[in-house]
Amino acid sequence: MPLPTPPSPISVLEKSKQLAAWTAVDQHVRPEHRVRIAMLCSTVPYVVERIVQLGAEANQERVFIPTGFQSKELIVSSGLSLGDVDQFPTIDVTLDGADEVDTQLNCIKGGGACHLREKVLAEAADTFILVADYRKNVQYLGTNFTPGIPIEVVPFAYAKVLQNLHHILGSPKASLRMAVKKAGPVVSDNGNFIIDAPFDQETMKTPYTIMAQIKMLTGVVEVGVFCNMAKAAYFGNEDGSVTIRWNDGRVDQVAAPRPQ
Numbered sequence: 001m002p003l004p005t006p007p008s009p010i011s012v013l014e015k016s017k018q019l020a021a022w023t024a025v026d027q028h029v030r031p032e033h034r035v036r037i038a039m040l041c042s043t044v045p046y047v048v049e050r051i052v053q054l055g056a057e058a059n060q061e062r063v064f065i066p067t068g069f070q071s072k073e074l075i076v077s078s079g080l081s082l083g084d085v086d087q088f089p090t091i092d093v094t095l096d097g098a099d100e101v102d103t104q105l106n107c108i109k110g111g112g113a114c115h116l117r118e119k120v121l122a123e124a125a126d127t128f129i130l131v132a133d134y135r136k137n138v139q140y141l142g143t144n145f146t147p148g149i150p151i152e153v154v155p156f157a158y159a160k161v162l163q164n165l166h167h168i169l170g171s172p173k174a175s176l177r178m179a180v181k182k183a184g185p186v187v188s189d190n191g192n193f194i195i196d197a198p199f200d201q202e203t204m205k206t207p208y209t210i211m212a213q214i215k216m217l218t219g220v221v222e223v224g225v226f227c228n229m230a231k232a233a234y235f236g237n238e239d240g241s242v243t244i245r246w247n248d249g250r251v252d253q254v255a256a257p258r259p260q
């Protein structure tokens with residue numbers, strides 16, 4: 001008789017995302033919280049996984065707010081209640097992934113082209129928490145994440161904004177993000193285009209300044225740099241531990257959480 005196939009182990013990278021997500025849920029999703037948020041990225045399914053493990057009773061009065069199509073599907077297929085930010089303009093806690101996080105907890109977001117909605121939901125939250133794997137824990141933004149700062153722009157203005165980025169703001173390689181299984185550019189959930197603008201390290205050492213300069217360009221809807229927003233960032237490590245960076249400069253190292 002053939003032996004049953006053991007469940008395939010998840011990779012070290014996936015495990016590190018899961019550790020970060022589970023630890024963040026365990027520390028920030030409290031019994032009294034009613035409104036939660038789940039967002040789109042490869043780490044957030046582990047946030048949802050841990051929330052589901054809390055049980056139907058714990059979650060029955062909770063509402064989960066997605067940032068886009070994919071996270072909406074995830075919430076619905078997990079049997080959680082769906083809400084929106086126009087119903088719940090104040091959110092207890094927002095847990096989200098990031099493309100990269102620096103030591104001040106500034107982060108790049110928008111690799112999935114959802115950063116407009118993600119920033120609205122991060123601002124609406126009493127507590128904004130980042131979850132990521134070890135590759136995203138960096139001193140300066142742009143270290144490992146090299147495509148550049150994601151910028152959502154109204155289609156009518158994209159060529160003008162690109163020119164401004166090339167010739168005024170110092171990003172000669174800024175380019176329109178192109179779709180993979182569709183001809184033409186990526187179109188965001190809001191019907192806009194996305195530009196990716198890489199900057200040199202000197203510029204990325206002061207992310208608030210470049211974020212504000214880009215946002216001032218007419219036609220820009222939102223910039224994928226989040227500054228002074230996160231309370232903490234959780235990074236899953238290759239050795240099974242989790243590094244927690246807090247916005248007051250504290251750094252904790254904790255062991256992996258146990259299954260519920």
Ligand SMILES: O=C(CO)[C@H](O)[C@H](O)COP(=O)(O)O
Pocket residue numbers: 040041042043044096097098099108109110111112113114115118
């Ligand atoms: O900002 C985002 C989407 O707009 C994501 O949070 C970011 O791209 C990280 O995604 P992943 O965890 O899949 O690497």
